[in-house]
Amino acid sequence: MHGSNWQAERKKILARLSIAIYKMSDQQLISLLHLFNDLDLADNNKRFDGSGLFTKDSDGNKNRQLLIAHFFLLINQLSEADLLKFMKSYEQKRFAMLREYPRINCNFTLDLATDDRAINCYARDISASGVYLETCEAFTIGQPVSLCFSLEESRLALKLKGRVVRMEHGGVGIKYESISSYQLEIMRDLINRLDDPDDSGEELAGGR
Template structure:
């Protein structure tokens, strides 16, 4: 279809998907591949093959880049109807993931590294996808950061790479990047514990 309005809309969709795909964890990329499989695309068996992953669920860097390239080939082959169907399922999946990883209040001391600076600060709320960090330091949008914190005194520090996605007075919103299955499980367990603590406080009050 060569409708100029649709071509402009398609360009917006592809730009949005491109940004989202590059930020996805390995687990999210594989989940996205399942969405393509659900469309029953013909003559795309090779593009729809699952990538090999290590024991911890991490896809090798080269395989990750090849998988992303396959996504763009698949997206560009979709008809208008299939692309709209795919986006509808993608949005449903995205919001499902947000519900799966709720954001809960917290007060966790952490070390944040950015542009050679080491900053001691606190996370004010947290989810398995990101956190809001209280800080008076200056940051920029999409700035890469590294976060290091311990969930308990007797546990090893958890080190996570992230990116600044929100700037507010007194703090920043950080989105994690490339979490392993192990890290995701740790984060989910911690969030479950924080939620239980919050619920018990409300019951006592």
């Protein structure tokens, strides 16, 4: 790759990693660090065990920031070949994490909101990365939306941001824009329950 093209590509990669890493849980950061250390890099000195930076005291947040800063320092020093190798492993790991929560058929109501309207619709299938909704409302690809639903009437509503990525006659596919580790745990609980025949009689409530 030519020098100028590679510098532009490097900036894109680092910007993408920055957004993803700052949203990761502590455990996900440690997992990513292990992924980095397990790679057969050209410079084997670029190894760093940052798991000890996560402490339970009042400096925990500061230590987290130190880990992120040191991690980016290491990545910035990687050669083109090593950075591309790391990104390939990162994408495979990210895909595997999403596949841990497969798409499950479902049938429950939820509230969807856009800038100009609020819609109550049915979810037909759901995964940790998105949901397919049954609706005759008009949308556009890339349109931002907000979703709100709860597992039970007694539980707090789960609120997610997303974007329209697929449109069909009578339905629309939504991909979550971002999802926290807490929301992912709730989503995993939902998917596990939907996939469990013993819980099939338990209805889910739309957010209000």
